[in-house]
Amino acid sequence: MPPPPRPPVAAPAPAAPCPIRVAPIRRRLHAVPRAVSVAASHAHDAAFLRRAADVADRSAGLTCPHPNFGCVIARPEPDGPEARVVGEGFLYAQGTRCAELLAAEEAGERARGATAYLNLEPGDCYGDSTAVSSLVQAGITRVVVGLRHPLKHLRGKAIQSLRSEGIQVDVVGEDLQSKLFKEALTSCLIVNAPLLYRAAFRVPFSVLKYAMTADGKIAASSGHASWVSGRASRGRVFELRGRSDAVIVGGNTVRRDDPRLTARHVKGHVPVRIVMSQTCNLPEEANLWNVHEAYTIVATQRGARRDFQKKLAMKGVEVVEFDMLNPRDVMSYCYDRGYLSVLWECGGTLSAAAISARVIHKVYAFCAPKIIGGVTAPTPVGDLGMNQMTQAIDLIDVSYEQIDRDMLMSGFIQPIPDLSPVIPSADEIPSDDPEVSPYETNIISFYKTWDTFGAFSNFSPHPIDMPDEKGDCLTWPTVEHYYQFLQAHKFVGVDNPQASDIVQEIKQARSPEEAARIGRTRQREFPELIRPDWESMKIDVMYRALKCKFSTYAHLTEMLLSTAGSVLVEASPHDLFWGGGREGEGLNYLGRLLMQLRSEILGTVRTSAEAQGQET
Ligand SMILES: NC(=O)C1=CN([C@@H]2O[C@H](COP(=O)(O)OP(=O)(O)OC[C@H]3O[C@@H](n4cnc5c(N)ncnc54)[C@H](OP(=O)(O)O)[C@@H]3O)[C@@H](O)[C@H]2O)C=CC1
Numbered sequence: 001m002p003p004p005p006r007p008p009v010a011a012p013a014p015a016a017p018c019p020i021r022v023a024p025i026r027r028r029l030h031a032v033p034r035a036v037s038v039a040a041s042h043a044h045d046a047a048f049l050r051r052a053a054d055v056a057d058r059s060a061g062l063t064c065p066h067p068n069f070g071c072v073i074a075r076p077e078p079d080g081p082e083a084r085v086v087g088e089g090f091l092y093a094q095g096t097r098c099a100e101l102l103a104a105e106e107a108g109e110r111a112r113g114a115t116a117y118l119n120l121e122p123g124d125c126y127g128d129s130t131a132v133s134s135l136v137q138a139g140i141t142r143v144v145v146g147l148r149h150p151l152k153h154l155r156g157k158a159i160q161s162l163r164s165e166g167i168q169v170d171v172v173g174e175d176l177q178s179k180l181f182k183e184a185l186t187s188c189l190i191v192n193a194p195l196l197y198r199a200a201f202r203v204p205f206s207v208l209k210y211a212m213t214a215d216g217k218i219a220a221s222s223g224h225a226s227w228v229s230g231r232a233s234r235g236r237v238f239e240l241r242g243r244s245d246a247v248i249v250g251g252n253t254v255r256r257d258d259p260r261l262t263a264r265h266v267k268g269h270v271p272v273r274i275v276m277s278q279t280c281n282l283p284e285e286a287n288l289w290n291v292h293e294a295y296t297i298v299a300t301q302r303g304a305r306r307d308f309q310k311k312l313a314m315k316g317v318e319v320v321e322f323d324m325l326n327p328r329d330v331m332s333y334c335y336d337r338g339y340l341s342v343l344w345e346c347g348g349t350l351s352a353a354a355i356s357a358r359v360i361h362k363v364y365a366f367c368a369p370k371i372i373g374g375v376t377a378p379t380p381v382g383d384l385g386m387n388q389m390t391q392a393i394d395l396i397d398v399s400y401e402q403i404d405r406d407m408l409m410s411g412f413i414q415p416i417p418d419l420s421p422v423i424p425s426a427d428e429i430p431s432d433d434p435e436v437s438p439y440e441t442n443i444i445s446f447y448k449t450w451d452t453f454g455a456f457s458n459f460s461p462h463p464i465d466m467p468d469e470k471g472d473c474l475t476w477p478t479v480e481h482y483y484q485f486l487q488a489h490k491f492v493g494v495d496n497p498q499a500s501d502i503v504q505e506i507k508q509a510r511s512p513e514e515a516a517r518i519g520r521t522r523q524r525e526f527p528e529l530i531r532p533d534w535e536s537m538k539i540d541v542m543y544r545a546l547k548c549k550f551s552t553y554a555h556l557t558e559m560l561l562s563t564a565g566s567v568l569v570e571a572s573p574h575d576l577f578w579g580g581g582r583e584g585e586g587l588n589y590l591g592r593l594l595m596q597l598r599s600e601i602l603g604t605v606r607t608s609a610e611a612q613g614q615e616t
């Protein structure tokens, strides 16, 4: 029976002015026999799915952790028994063009009749069907999905849409089952482990990393620890930091090591540094207080050394007080901030507390071929209250790797949660996850683009057409690009070559996160170049950009109107001007402007309805 006719689908978002260039791919052409037998076709599907998971991981360390999507399009060779990859793509960052669109663009006409392999079910911003429509318009006839989307409000949606377009969708574990698929599924689970832990346990994925000698010490008895592991191992640690939203240490490590905790190997993502200190008895001067290198948060006990807290705040360090400072509450806090992945680089005192609180999911132990001895020399994990070896925690899925002279052993403390058994029935409409919002029910909060109302974020992948400094209309990939550009443009009034370089840099930023980072960094570096009237202009600039975004995308206007009666809050815990803050202490200007826009649109809708009523 021929497939039912396809209803019209939304066109992919307009091309961005600075298209994301997919890094050249080392082609391992998967020469696999054509589907002469079920076993051969399974081998072929599993290989391409594993490849989709590998591709999905490409942005690691370059951008803020985000759900990792990869898409591989493969088709049989016209005259041979083999299938070949004709297009690949991955999501570079929040707010950038989706993997499916990039892969379909690369494949071009060769996508017709081909199969697309997706490590993860697409989960675009609400109302944005670019991933699905890219595959449909490219002429893909079959899609193989590794994992259903773990977030409840997105799970099953894209699969249902693809099927309703007449595309055959095979989901691993449901339609495809074999040992090979189990292995491919593991690759899909690993590449999105942070998202899965977050969805299942409502804490970020936490990795404990330490470097120890062959006799199990992380420092000499004096506390001196630089260095236990070799240069190559420490390079790997920079990579781990780049893959994390935050790096955590305890007060003692700050006092003893004066660490920097940056990912200084590449010009990519820089994690936030978090110090957990109950006493707040921390040095007056420390590398971590240099917030030009990276943002720093000190998490402390309520009331601890308030004068010192003020001094830290003056340096730009954020201080967060907890009623009882403990690893679980700090992880809940990181969850509220939208973090997916956290790296613990503390000593044994704090690591033991974190393991006991069951917030550590994976361990990376670098072991150097050295012996230091010392009965009191610190060890990686302090007291866990166990006194029988039978009580020891057995690591799961352990890997071993030699790094120069060191050995890296890694393994999971808790298995990666596989949420796929919770499959919505064919006619079930995926519901919003009420728990997504930490606010009251008549308050709708949004922050990360993958949240239910994530399309309200300025990072959402909705390009807008707005004039540049010369008045020429340009397409900006996101509102954030445009806003940061204009904010940087305030420098241009000053005749300074550095100023125009900044503007160009922002124009070409590959992601909204990068546009924001460049804008913030340059503002700190060149405060003298800032135009004094920017503060009075910025709200108006933002409003115009939002108006353009919502008038360009009808489904976004619909979504905005659907929130009538609710208070909109950008749940950014650190931007206290545009965001609402963690406990409502922020001014929430972004939320306010969206509500203003909503009233304006509602007013127009009502006026035109009234006018129509008068005519009839
Ligand atoms: N080789 C390696 O990989 C590493 C080595 N090291 C070495 O380890 C040594 C430091 O280890 P260690 O003393 O264990 O330091 P930690 O990094 O574990 O810091 C312990 C401190 O964490 C703070 N803390 C906050 N909340 C808690 C909590 N709920 N439970 C426990 N502690 C909490 C306290 O700070 P406060 O006292 O301020 O209240 C506490 O003193 C140093 O010699 C350092 O060089 C450290 C990291 C890695």
Ligand SMILES: Nc1c(N[C@@H]2O[C@H](COP(=O)(O)O)[C@@H](O)[C@H]2O)[nH]c(=O)[nH]c1=O
Pocket: 210, 211, 225, 226, 227, 228, 229, 230, 233, 234, 237, 249, 253, 257, 258, 259, 260, 261, 262, 345, 346, 366
């Ligand atoms: N000594 C030691 C580590 N120590 C960790 O690294 C921190 C120093 O980071 P940075 O200042 O950015 O270089 C230090 O405070 C501690 O957390 N790490 C390792 O990979 N190997 C080592 O031998």
